[in-house]
Amino acid sequence: MSFRFENDEKSSLTDEELIESYRNDDTTGYILIKKYAGIVTAKAKYLSSRGGADSDDLVQEGFLGLLNAIRTYRNGKGASFSTYATRCIENKMKTAIRKHSRVDIPTADEFDDEPDDNTPETLFFDKENSTEIENAIMGQLSRMESTIFRLFLRGENYEEISRKTGVSVKSVDNALQRSRKKLKEAFVAGRLFNKT
Numbered sequence: 001m002s003f004r005f006e007n008d009e010k011s012s013l014t015d016e017e018l019i020e021s022y023r024n025d026d027t028t029g030y031i032l033i034k035k036y037a038g039i040v041t042a043k044a045k046y047l048s049s050r051g052g053a054d055s056d057d058l059v060q061e062g063f064l065g066l067l068n069a070i071r072t073y074r075n076g077k078g079a080s081f082s083t084y085a086t087r088c089i090e091n092k093m094k095t096a097i098r099k100h101s102r103v104d105i106p107t108a109d110e111f112d113d114e115p116d117d118n119t120p121e122t123l124f125f126d127k128e129n130s131t132e133i134e135n136a137i138m139g140q141l142s143r144m145e146s147t148i149f150r151l152f153l154r155g156e157n158y159e160e161i162s163r164k165t166g167v168s169v170k171s172v173d174n175a176l177q178r179s180r181k182k183l184k185e186a187f188v189a190g191r192l193f194n195k196t
Contacts, residue, residue: 015081019073029070032085036066040089051155053097065092140186141179148175 013021015032022029044058069088073081138146144165151161162169 015085016073016075019070019075019081022070032070033063033066036085036089037063039086040066043086043089043093047093047097048157049155051152051157053093053100054157054159057100058093058096061092061096062089065089068092140182145175145179145182148172149179152176 013031015035018029018032022032040062041059044055044062047053048055048058065088066085069081069085072088073084075081079087138149141149144167147165148161148167151164156164158169158172161172165172167175
């Protein structure tokens, strides 16, 4: 995929040519940054809408991923710069989300590998089991921790949870940390799914 800008004197260059020009002490890096800014912001908005990190933070991470792609891309290694840059941008954003929320976001490839078990019977038993699991999990937490944890699982970010619960962002973070610790301890001790 090659984007072109009519007003730039380097507008006729492909991404790969722009990178080569940039590496030869030219100032064409800004053209690539300008060209991929829309991709960075679109991916940041999409990932932030799923919760876990602020859109502005993800935009910054995305641009760091883009700059890394410009520095490290090697033409002829099989992938176009567009593919490589998009992957670097996504990976940088997903790493930031994981660090922020410790929640792993599966890639599209990982979703494709999972079997489709959406039969009526499976959906019924999954719903029944998920209710039991949810009750077992929430039974380990205080009322406030349970409320915050549920909002977090629904994809709310720390700021949204803070507004909805009336507690500070730091209190939200502390409650989620305590919840994770309690759930880990309950799971290790075998208390989480014991039906006694």
